[in-house]
Amino acid sequence: MSNLREITIEEVEKHSSEGDLWVIIDTLVYDLSKFYKMHPGGMGVLLDPRVAGKDATTAFFSLHRAEVLAKPAYKRLIVGSLPKSISTGPKLLPPKHDELSKVPYGEAMWLGDGYSSAYHNESHRRFQKAVRGFMREVVLPDAMACEENGKRASQKVFDALAEKNIIAMRFGPGPHLKGLKLMDGVIQPEEFDFFHESILTYELGRLGTRGYFDGLLAGGVIGLPPILNYGSPAIKAKIIPEVFQAKKFICLAITEAFAGSDVSGLQASAELVTEEDGKKYWVVTGTKKWITNGTYADYFTTGVRTGENGFTVMVIPRGDGVETKAIKTSYSSTAGTAYVTFDRVKVPVENTLGEVGKGMKVILQNFNHERWMMNCISAGSMRLVVEECLKWSNQRFVFGKPLVSQPVIRHKLANMIARVEAVQSWLENITYQMTQMSHKEQSDKLAGQIALLKMFITRSGQQTAEDAAQIFGGRSLTQTGMGRIIENYRRTAAFDAILGGVEDVLGDLGVRQAMKHMPPNVRL
Known part of the structure; x- marks a missing residue:
């Protein structure tokens, strides 16, 4: 915008009537001659003599967020700017995607100028900068759209998360990161610690879209670790790459209508059966409720009763006998909260996670x-x-x-x-x-x-x-x-x-x- 023509306040004042309407917002001059009829707040606000042909900066920012002016539709309305010699206060500069807030207490202290941290080092600062830029540029637009329309996060965003290996990083430090390129190489896998992971989750929280956060693989973050820690080599080799690359999705299916915080009260059950060919299966029957990401999950890390053996955990693929129904919640359907039904679902015993009866x-x-x-x-x-x-x-x-x-x-x-x-x-x-x-x-x-x-x-x-x-x-x-x-x-x-x-x-x-x-x- 450096090549905008300079327009004086006196010239702007000449354009203050219906069909010929200019206003000043933050030193930029906007031609609203055609737009004013489409203004969501009606024509009266813009034709007000305190706004039409005047500096409307204060009035604008008492009604609208600064991000509105960044939209292409509004940028096209700019016809010039006030002369640089005219001082009307500090100009609002659109923040860069990776920019830190300058508002006091708007950032954690370790990110502030002149402050030190006993916990954070330069790799944490590099990582935070890269993550914030990615979240604001790639994730935030999708998050705002999904919060409004209730749809799940777009596959485009999931693919972008996978490309940066953000999905893998959300499971914390460990051997699962070995050989991966993290955030385009901003940090190395061996550097990654729980502070890096906390930064990743913290920046997701700063999007201000809580339901979308849960839809963005929150079910996977709690559903995959039992496989990472207790799955057989074959199960790990199949499921972990699928989840890390956002090809398949997983959730944790523990809670029931009969048992929430009281995990020991679960009633979903599994019976061990042997086929004629000698192969053993679990046959699972029961329901799960309030399962985050359940509506679109491909795998369900599920806790069930196994007779006298007590409580056992197994991974159940979506298939015959598995049905999910969306639960309407007061925060957002983008989280994919589900009621899950298992109707005599056959699950290979190889899908058992940990020892039978020691699922707790x-x-x-x-x-x-x-x-x-x-x-x-x-x-x-x-x-x-x-x-x-x-x-x-x-x-x-x-x-x-x-x-x-x-x-x-x-x-x-x-x-x-x-x-x-x-x-x-x-x-x-x-x-x-x-x-x-x-x-x-x-x-x-x-x-x-x-x-x-x-x-x-x-x-x-x-x-x-x-x-x-x-x-x-x-x-x-x-x-x-x-x-x-x-x-x-x-x-x-x-x-x-x-x-x-x-x-x-x-x-x-x-x-x-x-x-x-x-x-x-x-x-x-």
């Missing part, structure tokens, strides 16, 4: 990672909301003053900032401990910590959602426009308090884990 070990081993992942997504989402509220309270004028001039608003912002910083610190500490411990040590020492953090972060999130709604007012109820991120967050913040274990159960788990390590000889 298989499932419980993955809960820590699932809950930690949810903590990362919640922290990213909360940080985005804090940034949105700081921006809005600064640009929104009420009673002739910025909204932030109201003490009650500053009080809400202070509490929001305190909560997100507390969450960030606890999350980083736990993540560091994960990098220093074996999987077995994590299960022993961090299960309670992760559970308590999840309880704390989901309660903090719901408090932040309510504060944000008060700051944005009526706009917090609309799924488009200025308040779309706040509306999405307020509608979905409570879900993380349920998914992966409800708050009260996790709080109890945290205390019980603490009691396990209480010395027997301590007294007041």
